């Protein structure tokens with residue numbers, strides 16, 4: 001059984017643009033190797049936005065060297081990027097954007113959704129790319145709720161939506177560059193859950209709603225992440241309330257991590273190159289929005 005390695009939370013929110021009030025749960029500055037291949041997790045909301053015609057969000061900015069994974073729980077996010085990718089994602093949908101060699105994109109609240117406003121809650125995860133794939137072509141996978149298979153957990157403990165990876169006979173639709181599991185779990189109050197886990201992999205559980213108890217008896221509440229030891233081939237926890245959880249597991253990349261702002265590479269020289277390439281337009285440009 002995997003033992004708890006450490007827990008993390010961030011009591012303070014900061015704004016990303018004017019659309020995303022996020023708690024930074026971890027980043028490549030503080031837990032890059034411990035949580036590899038996951039580089040960063042921002043938890044936006046839950047918060048209620050009043051109706052507006054103002055476009056809230058963050059304008060054109062670049063990324064290189066990794067993937068951004070946006071999981072929407074409430075509200076709506078619109079995205080456009082320089083590779084021609086784009087779309088609108090709502091509750092249950094996931095945007096899996098491969099920045100790799102470079103992309104310029106913008107992220108805003110859905111225009112129509114914003115007119116009525118409402119509850120907003122999402123997670124953005126940054127997933128690192130192996131060194132050999134950091135300069136691969138950029139790409140975009142828009143994954144809708146209906147494409148994400150749902151698995152019943154044993155003993156009627158709840159359900160798992162398999163975004164990436166495989167559980168029992170169901171495989172998630174996300175194409176990934178290294179092996180990983182990304183599951184949206186809903187667990188009933190009182191249920192004990194046992195999940196298969198891989199020896200040697202990073203394994204973590206993030207609590208969006210509710211509360212879970214780990215093998216040590218420690219209660220992990222809302223907006224907290226618990227990371228487990230690499231040893232052990234099972235993850236066991238109990239839900240103390242009806243809980244919404246994100247289960248993350250992946251093979252650590254074991255390569256140097258050098259990050260600066262929106263770029264995460266393997267060396268300082270590659271970071272300098274990323275700034276140069278962005279400034280000279282090599283990551284592409286975002287064309288003016290049609291009005």
Ligand code: MN
Nearest residue numbers: 063068105107
């Ligand atoms: Mn971005």
